[in-house]
Amino acid sequence: MTMNKISKLMLFIMIVIATVTVHAQTGADQNLSTKQQAIVRIAALTGRGSLEQLKEELNAGLEAGLTVNQIKEVIVHVYAYAGFPRSIRGLQTFMTVLDERKSKGVNDVMGNEASPIEDDSSKYDRGKAILDTLLDSPQRGPQTGYSSFAPVIEIFLKEHLFADIFERDVLTYKERELVTVSVLAAIGGVEPMLQSHLKICLNVGLTADQLQQYVGIIKTSIGKKEANSAKSVLNGVLKNK
Incomplete structure (x- = not known):
C-alpha cells in the first residue's frame, strides 16, 4: 500500500472515530x-x-x-x-x-x-440577581399580579427562596x-x-x-x-x- 493510500485510510479512520465519539456524547447529553x-x-x-x-x-x-x-x-x-x-x-x-x-x-x-456567602449586598438584591439569571431576563418595572396584590410575598421570594435557598x-x-x-x-x-x-x-x-x-x-x-x-x-x- 502506498503512503498516499495509507494517509487516506488513516484520515478516514480518524473521521469515523470522531463521528462515533460525537454521537456518543450527544446521546449521553440527551439523558438525565x-x-x-x-x-x-x-x-x-x-x-x-x-x-x-x-x-x-x-x-x-x-x-x-x-x-x-x-x-x-x-x-x-x-x-x-x-x-x-x-x-x-x-x-x-x-x-x-x-x-x-x-x-x-x-x-x-x-x-x-x-459555602459561606461572602457577598455583602442585601438578600433582596442577591435573590433578584439569581432570579434574573434563572429567567435569563432582568426584571424591571412595577410589580404586577400577586406581587402587587401582596408585596410581602414578593420580598419573601427574593430574600428567602432565591437568596437563602437557591444561593x-x-x-x-x-x-x-x-x-x-x-x-x-x-x-x-x-x-x-x-x-x-x-x-x-x-x-x-x-x-x-x-x-x-x-x-x-x-x-x-x-x-x-x-x-x-x-x-x-x-x-x-x-x-x-
Missing part, C-alpha cells in the same frame, strides 16, 4: 444522569409524602453517588414548595435510612457543606430546578408555576429530551395522572419556546 434521575424521584416522593417508597429511592440515590448533604439539600429544598411537614418527614425518613445503612457497615459520603451551592441550579418541577408535578394543581419552572429548566441548560425523561420518571414514581398533566404543560412550553 443517574444522579439527576434519583433527585427527581426523591423530590417527587418527598413532596407527595410517599415515605415507604421514598426509603427505597433514598437508598438508590446514595448508591447512585449522591452525597448525604446533597440528598439533605434536596429534601430541604422541597419545603419551599410542599411545606415544612413534607420536608421534615422526608428528613426523618432519610435519618432512618442512614441508620439502617450504618448498622450494615455502610459508610456513606457526607459531601460538601454549603446555597450544595446543589446546582439545574439540580434545584429538577427538585422544583418534580415537587410541583407531584403535588398537582399548580400548573402555572410548573410552566414557569419548566421554562427555567431550559434556561439553565436542561434539554427537551431530558425534560421528557423527567415526565417519564414522574409517571413511574408518582402516577399516570400527574405525568400526563406535567407532559401537557411541558408540551406547551416546548411549543412556545
Whole structure:
C-alpha cells in the first residue's frame, strides 16, 4: 500500500472515530444522569409524602453517588414548595435510612457543606440577581399580579427562596430546578408555576429530551395522572419556546 493510500485510510479512520465519539456524547447529553434521575424521584416522593417508597429511592440515590448533604439539600429544598411537614418527614425518613445503612457497615459520603456567602449586598438584591439569571431576563418595572396584590410575598421570594435557598451551592441550579418541577408535578394543581419552572429548566441548560425523561420518571414514581398533566404543560412550553 502506498503512503498516499495509507494517509487516506488513516484520515478516514480518524473521521469515523470522531463521528462515533460525537454521537456518543450527544446521546449521553440527551439523558438525565443517574444522579439527576434519583433527585427527581426523591423530590417527587418527598413532596407527595410517599415515605415507604421514598426509603427505597433514598437508598438508590446514595448508591447512585449522591452525597448525604446533597440528598439533605434536596429534601430541604422541597419545603419551599410542599411545606415544612413534607420536608421534615422526608428528613426523618432519610435519618432512618442512614441508620439502617450504618448498622450494615455502610459508610456513606457526607459531601460538601454549603459555602459561606461572602457577598455583602442585601438578600433582596442577591435573590433578584439569581432570579434574573434563572429567567435569563432582568426584571424591571412595577410589580404586577400577586406581587402587587401582596408585596410581602414578593420580598419573601427574593430574600428567602432565591437568596437563602437557591444561593446555597450544595446543589446546582439545574439540580434545584429538577427538585422544583418534580415537587410541583407531584403535588398537582399548580400548573402555572410548573410552566414557569419548566421554562427555567431550559434556561439553565436542561434539554427537551431530558425534560421528557423527567415526565417519564414522574409517571413511574408518582402516577399516570400527574405525568400526563406535567407532559401537557411541558408540551406547551416546548411549543412556545
